[in-house]
Amino acid sequence: xxxxxxxxxxxxxxxxxxxxxxxxxxxxxxxxxxxxxxxxxxxxxxxxxxxxxxxxxxxxxxxxxxxxxxxxxxxxxxxxxxxxxxxxxxxxxxxxxxxxxxxxxxxxxxxxxxxxxxxxxxxxxxxxxxxxxxxxxxxxxxxxxxxxxxxxxxxxxxxxxxxxxxxxxxxxxxxxxxxxxxxxxxxxxxxxxxxxxxxxxxxxxxxxxxxxxxxxxxxxxxxxxxxxxxxxxxxxxxxxxxxxx
Amino acid sequence: xxxxxxxxxxxxxxxxxxxxxxxxxxxxxxxxxxxxxxxxxxxxxxxxxxxxxxxxxxxxxxxxxxxxxxx
Numbered sequence: 001x002x003x004x005x006x007x008x009x010x011x012x013x014x015x016x017x018x019x020x021x022x023x024x025x026x027x028x029x030x031x032x033x034x035x036x037x038x039x040x041x042x043x044x045x046x047x048x049x050x051x052x053x054x055x056x057x058x059x060x061x062x063x064x065x066x067x068x069x070x071x072x073x074x075x076x077x078x079x080x081x082x083x084x085x086x087x088x089x090x091x092x093x094x095x096x097x098x099x100x101x102x103x104x105x106x107x108x109x110x111x112x113x114x115x116x117x118x119x120x121x122x123x124x125x126x127x128x129x130x131x132x133x134x135x136x137x138x139x140x141x142x143x144x145x146x147x148x149x150x151x152x153x154x155x156x157x158x159x160x161x162x163x164x165x166x167x168x169x170x171x172x173x174x175x176x177x178x179x180x181x182x183x184x185x186x187x188x189x190x191x192x193x194x195x196x197x198x199x200x201x202x203x204x205x206x207x208x209x210x211x212x213x214x215x216x217x218x219x220x221x222x223x224x225x226x227x228x229x230x231x232x233x234x235x236x237x238x239x240x241x242x243x244x245x
Numbered sequence: 246x247x248x249x250x251x252x253x254x255x256x257x258x259x260x261x262x263x264x265x266x267x268x269x270x271x272x273x274x275x276x277x278x279x280x281x282x283x284x285x286x287x288x289x290x291x292x293x294x295x296x297x298x299x300x301x302x303x304x305x306x307x308x309x310x311x312x313x314x315x316x
Contacts, residue, residue, distance in 0.1 A: 002312055
């Protein structure tokens with residue numbers, strides 16, 4: 001079998017910056033949808049930020065939500081179209097800052113939905129401001145001297161919070177290497193399977209490089225993920241089938 | 246029949262060079278030339294390539310297709 005991105009993803013060139021992880025993460029989602037036979041049932045709800053750029057190059061069903069309101073929009077779609085596969089796809093700025101209440105309450109209600117959060121430690125689309133996940137000391141456009149945890153708190157780790165919730169699945173992957181991408185694809189497949197079996201809330205966070213807003217080359221961004229980011233955000237599965245691992 | 250193991254669409258390439266960095270056989274090199282968008286493209290040495298698919302996995306812009314089915 002040839003290795004080729006699904007045909008409907010090749011509708012046009014992607015608009016992401018060079019080295020952006022969105023292209024890889026989106027491909028793992030859409031590859032899973034095709035391989036699991038849900039290509040026609042997939043509805044992806046995307047945030048108004050960088051992830052919305054998929055809508056211009058991918059020929060499948062999307063709903064564009066207001067910034068941070070991906071989860072309530074996706075839950076509305078899922079509740080009204082129960083047979084569809086509905087994936088909420090957004091970044092860390094949307095999920096943990098503007099949409100934090102939605103992330104918490106969707107998990108508290110154990111909504112039957114698959115959530116992908118792309119964690120690149122900045123608000124990408126708006127110019128690289130500090131996000132809840134920004135690392136201690138990391139320079140951003142809103143923290144030019146580096147994030148001071150005494151002033152703005154420690155980086156938000158969703159796995160530490162949601163571990164205490166009664167949800168179906170919680171995992172964190174990364175796109176910094178081929179091996180981690182394979183694992184991430186498996187995590188997303190688990191999230192899809194849970195939703196179609198009605199098991200409840202599945203959240204998969206994926207660490208991703210943002211070379212543009214980190215002010216480094218794509219290869220240096222990958223090295224930074226390996227040397228620094230992965231030491232702060234642990235990878236793996238944290239909740240599976242409702243059981244804390 | 247073409248002996249190419251990897252098809253490369255240079256117009257989609259954005260020059261991140263993830264494929265170059267991760268290729269286990271060093272079969273990918275930087276071309277020194279740019280595509281129409283101004284990004285440095287790559288050159289694939291089909292003699293060294295083992296069609297492992299790592300370049301496909303790492304490419305964020307779907308510029309690479311790995312040929313495993315010769316039919």
